[in-house]
Amino acid sequence: MPFDCERLKALLTGLSLVKDCQRLKDGTIRMATNLRYPNGSFVDIFVHAQGDLGNAGPGLFKGHVLSDMGQTALYLLQLGMEVWATEKRKLAVEDVCKILGVESKRSQLQVKLISDEEGQVADAFLRLAQACIRIADLSYMQRFAAPGMFKEEVAEFLTEAHFRFEPDIVLAGKYDTDVPVDFRVKSRKTSLLRLISGKTTSATHVTANEVFRCWHDLSGFQKANRFITLVDARDRMGLVRGDDAARLAEMSEIVFFPTQERQLASLLAA
Structure with missing residues (x-):
């Protein structure tokens, strides 16, 4: 029926x-x-x-x-x-x-x-x-935390915030070395971004050492550029060790993303 x-x-x-x-x-x-x-x-x-x-x-x-x-x-x-x-x-x-x-x-x-x-x-x-x-x-919208996707989320944030940026650039550092940078953001002052992401503290420690070497090798760019270390603070991701954070803070601004995305936007716009 x-x-x-x-x-x-x-x-x-x-x-x-x-x-x-x-x-x-x-x-x-x-x-x-x-x-x-x-x-x-x-x-x-x-x-x-x-x-x-x-x-x-x-x-x-x-x-x-x-x-x-x-x-x-x-x-x-x-x-x-x-x-x-x-x-x-x-x-x-x-x-x-x-x-x-x-x-x-x-x-x-x-x-x-x-x-x-x-x-x-x-x-x-x-x-x-x-x-x-x-x-x-x-x-269903969640991109469950994976280091490889952190960069995509940062790029999405920069796009939605209408910042002009270039991903994956290479600059000439000290000792004629090529130094990779994750993003260059152009505003009143150009910002260079390096990302730290990992599921464990030991994994982020390895990346933190690499980022520190990056900022050291690019120290000649520091007057004209703002150095920003962007730490993956998504759900259940490992954070940087205290000693790593202290060393990085001597060379760059440290921002935890996405929990501090407002601070990041203000920093990039300054």
Whole structure:
């Protein structure tokens, strides 16, 4: 028998989005939904009375709060993605929250309902669940941290920020040696960029030594150019050792990317 609107409505009206509901020891209600994150795990929605969220003093919100208890952020973090670590990711989260009327607070997604809005709990539930799934889907956009892709992300940043730059240039250093530079960025003052990336501290140590030799060999260019060492600070990547950072700081500006992308933009524009 072919489907029609009335038959579909009858079949789907009783569809439940909640497969289990339980009250936790602290009074929070946990609803296990039939909705799934990208890896197949189920989305949980939690309901708190205002008193469960701390001291509900004068002027504070009274009613109920539906939230994911930070589980969406935890899901992404377990994939190696800190969703609030960069401006681009923050804007993506803000766009989702704005469209769906969801609040992002301390890595938690939530919707507030005052007492006389309790009849709107189904709408709030759906909006919050949608936000959880859509923000979790940012994992598909993630270029999971790999040293070879760090350079691509820096190039993308420079392009989107409208800087004029040249990749992979070679300059004549001391002792008639050819010295490779990852990027030359032209602004009020030209900046030379060398990148450090690695999955372990020992790997970044090797690259840090190479970058230090680069800046030393190019010391004749330092008056006319700004030297910038760009350290890969993406999710779960190894950072430079303290002694390596101290040596590099004597020869160049050190910027951790993408966590300090604003500082990098200001430095390049200066």
